[in-house]
Amino acid sequence: MGLLAATLAQLSLLGLSAGPGLAQPALPTQVPKGTKLVAADQNEALQTLMRASGAQDKLSSTVTYANFLGGPAILEAFRAGALDLASVGNTPPIQAHAAGERVLIVAARVSSETDYFFAARPGLKLATLEDLRGKSITYGEGTGRQPFVLNALKLAGLTKKDVKLVPLRAGDFPDAVRTGQVDVAALNEPHFSRYLADFADRGASALPSEQNRRLPKSLSYLYASQKALDDPAKAAAIREFVANWIDANRWSRSNADAWIDSYYVKRQNLKPADARKIVESEGDFSFPLLSSLIPKQQSLIDVIFEAGDLPKRLDAREEFDLRFDDVIGSKTN
Template sequence: MAARTDLPALRGSTRRKVLGLALLTPLLASSLADAQAQPELPKTIPPGTKLVIADQNEALQTLIRASGEQAKLSSSVTYANFLGGPAILEAFRAGALDLATVGNTPPIQAHAAGEDIPIVAARTSSETDYFLAVRPGLKINSLEELRGKSIAYGEGTGRQPFVLNALKLAKLTRKDVKLVPLRAADFPDAVRTGQIDVAALNEPHFSRYLADFADRGASALPKEQNDRLPRSLTYLYASKRALDDPAKAAAIREFVSAWIDASRWSQANTDAWVDAYYVKRQNLKPADARKIVESEGRYAFPSLSSLIPIQQSLIDVIHEAGDLPKRLDARQEFDLRFDDVIASKTN
């Protein structure tokens, strides 16, 4: 019997789903073929193997050590602290890093710049990565009310697509607002001093801003509006040079496994995580720290192949905004060999 071709006869929503699967299947099949064409990941870590890993706000190193995973690593790991994805990318370019945790945008910027830094693991959350903080004295009750406002814009960071998606959901364009280019580290100061109207802040900066400037009228976009935005997505990405080194590749494989276990530990042992990081490292009160942890939602560790369409949509949003010279292929940003490692931790 010949295959039916009467897709137009399907109801709208069903037809969109079928067409979506039809478009997605070749993409995933191609990605699987790419993964199969690569050599298998090495598993042997020779004595003396070293990794240099980028950190932000000392969160990663505290997580790995407090969870006990650091002591289990066969390699010697050194952490280097950075502020934001662009600085991490520069360190990769200089050959100073092997691995880093970043948001969803730095891999896109690396790809656009011709740097080969494949994604090797991912962690999603049930909550958003950022919150839209509003300068003291100003109230914004919906995404649509962003029209005419000045908004901090961190190109090359996860805040970039977060803001672009906010505008898209509100049916606004760049011309409807004033995007102010700033370094991620300058966002908190800029919003609390009123240099800009709105800034996408992550924790603990968001909670600190609301608490420290409450008497001046500090506020934020209501949670139900913020929840319209995409959920948190954190990547581990690695230098291609490190992945081409059998010893380092094996060490990175081991670290991916440790990162997943440590992340799960943090959610199963909230009090210990709060004390180790937010209280002892960030000098927050335990009650405030617990609120932050609760706001981070529940973690999941999806396969990299399942994230290709999501990453492609991010690429397209940034490209449509005119911040990419050409449309990129998201498949090229993932090392799908690590899906076996992820599957072994999630099955």
């Protein structure tokens, strides 16, 4: 047995787990009565998923949801001590890390498809990623759209100097592209499908799907504040939430009609046919161990750093609470 393996085994016997550079107490499993969590949501997707799937009813804690638009607003709420847990894209943990905030990844969902799609302003046609040269593009620093755009430029052999990046809040992206304030916007669903449907008569279009497939696939996270993770009651509640969140996501794939009706039709006011296209475009989900995602997260960090959007190169290992791999492993094996 090597030194590292022996150390890990000893920590396990002591009820500890190895974090990045230090030992952490093992996750508690008992959720005391009266435990409460506040979770950040976006477009009411998380709360609808948990409730429609029945996962919410299986939680021992009381979880309330606060709706936000984009990762930066969620980070501000974490800084203010108003949140315990959040559902976000792949970039907010990097921004929290850069800002010195201890908000750690506790679960991940990987899709077989991309999170965003490049929508072009009415009348503009994009045939390839290389056509982004010279275009004005919405840019959401601190959101998943940031590495999405940077990776697109890198794949096209372009840099930030070859385009005009327009910093906007995530909620302003759809209006910016539909009014022609920008040439291109990275939109997620349901905003992407709504734009193409509502402005089809004005020549709304998007980067072809075969070009979009050149881009990294969707990676989203649940992450939690260090303060919550240091509280035994809340840590146990988050552990339970992660397990049920995985079940809820699986439910949404095996019960697509119920998910479409509960979220896209009743919450987002989409037509069932349009909603089904969205669900089908999301591909299949998997829930990898956090330890396996460290290289992928490091590559995201490096892309953002090399673009000049981080003050220093960060170590991705510091963004994960690897104790949750036991929970994830028990749900996926």
